[in-house]
Amino acid sequence: MFTFDPYSPQVDADPFPYYKTLRDEHPCFWSPEARMWVLSRHADIKVALQDWQTYSSARGNLMDELPDRAGATLGTTDPPRHDRMRALISHAFTKRNLEAAGEPVRAVVRGVLEEIRGRREFDFVGDFSSKVTAKILFRILGLPEGDDQEVRERAVLMVQSDPVTRQKGAEHVAAYRWMMDYAGGVIAERRRNPGEDLLSQFCLAEIDGERLTEREVLLTTTTLIMAGVESLGGFTVMFGLNMADFAAARREIVADPALLPDAIEESLRYNTSGQRFRRSLMRDVSLHGQTMKAGDFVCLAYGAANRDERQFPDPDRYDIRRKPRTHLGFGGGVHACLGSMVARMAVRITFEEFLSAFPNFSRVHQDLPWMPSTTFRSPMRLDLAVH
Numbered sequence: 001m002f003t004f005d006p007y008s009p010q011v012d013a014d015p016f017p018y019y020k021t022l023r024d025e026h027p028c029f030w031s032p033e034a035r036m037w038v039l040s041r042h043a044d045i046k047v048a049l050q051d052w053q054t055y056s057s058a059r060g061n062l063m064d065e066l067p068d069r070a071g072a073t074l075g076t077t078d079p080p081r082h083d084r085m086r087a088l089i090s091h092a093f094t095k096r097n098l099e100a101a102g103e104p105v106r107a108v109v110r111g112v113l114e115e116i117r118g119r120r121e122f123d124f125v126g127d128f129s130s131k132v133t134a135k136i137l138f139r140i141l142g143l144p145e146g147d148d149q150e151v152r153e154r155a156v157l158m159v160q161s162d163p164v165t166r167q168k169g170a171e172h173v174a175a176y177r178w179m180m181d182y183a184g185g186v187i188a189e190r191r192r193n194p195g196e197d198l199l200s201q202f203c204l205a206e207i208d209g210e211r212l213t214e215r216e217v218l219l220t221t222t223t224l225i226m227a228g229v230e231s232l233g234g235f236t237v238m239f240g241l242n243m244a245d246f247a248a249a250r251r252e253i254v255a256d257p258a259l260l261p262d263a264i265e266e267s268l269r270y271n272t273s274g275q276r277f278r279r280s281l282m283r284d285v286s287l288h289g290q291t292m293k294a295g296d297f298v299c300l301a302y303g304a305a306n307r308d309e310r311q312f313p314d315p316d317r318y319d320i321r322r323k324p325r326t327h328l329g330f331g332g333g334v335h336a337c338l339g340s341m342v343a344r345m346a347v348r349i350t351f352e353e354f355l356s357a358f359p360n361f362s363r364v365h366q367d368l369p370w371m372p373s374t375t376f377r378s379p380m381r382l383d384l385a386v387h
Helices: 009-013 016-025 042-050 081-093 095-116 124-141 148-158 170-192 198-204 214-245 247-255 257-270 340-357
Strands: 028-031 036-039 121-123 276-281 285-287 290-292 297-301 361-363 383-386
Touching (some): 028 290, 036 042, 042 297, 081 198, 081 214, 095 340, 121 124, 124 148, 124 214, 148 214, 170 198, 198 214, 214 247, 214 340, 247 340, 257 340
Parallel strands (some): 036 297
Antiparallel strands (some): 028 036, 285 290
């Protein structure tokens, strides 16, 4: 009998056969292991993302939610409060700020590349991408230099779940509490000594005299750090994995770096790191012969929707010329990722520099150690051999 268990290491390693069975045979599936419904078709998930009145985020959007977070962050509120929060936070994500971040991001990437230049083999995650993404986040948010690796380690723990207990473990919650304490200290310092960084602008932003509450500032900052480190980190690793696995595509990009933006969009479709997010139902919904009840949790499987042949022809083929503009790599609807343009810019610059330094490489191992997470998917180590 078919089942879909998001805590399974087999799903972590390769969810796509499970997703196809879900789409074809069980498009509205009750997962007893996850204790929620699973939607897997692109059309159904697109409807859910647009209908926040039915598919609410107010009880949390992570598959295994962290304590006290629901209802106080951009991703865990519904309109109209969500719209006010987004308007306040978006002040920190202006085009001017994004353009100003470009050269500092490039400097970060070049600095880390110098540490591995000349090596014939290295771990793309530990030696390169984790350092780059943490340093980029610290530059953009204005976090204290020198804290980046410890913050990254805690952020990675925060998004993991225990596959045995099927919930957040003590170490995951402890990492979250540590991150809140860390964010609280940074917020206090920024209010005493505001700068030009995004976090300073976020803490002080007002619309019609309104600011975020202290709890909202704290939990949203904690979430920004977590999402910045893990989401950007996972996105970067998955793009690196695609560049290792699809040599012909990589050679095309090396010859013409202008192809990078389209390749990034295809990677967001083909191998998104944000695989599954949660909603809760505000009313009964009948779908594909099933009735989901008000109060039930629903998993929106973005990774399944992005491989739906009903939306994307030949979806299991990685094609950097596809231009998959309807992918759900950054979600959609009112909760579309606010930092998507920052992430696209950071990954583009990262691989402009990385592919210039290392145009030819391959995986050392075919089996990868995948992060145990019900929401995100990326390898914790990716050994590359340079040719």
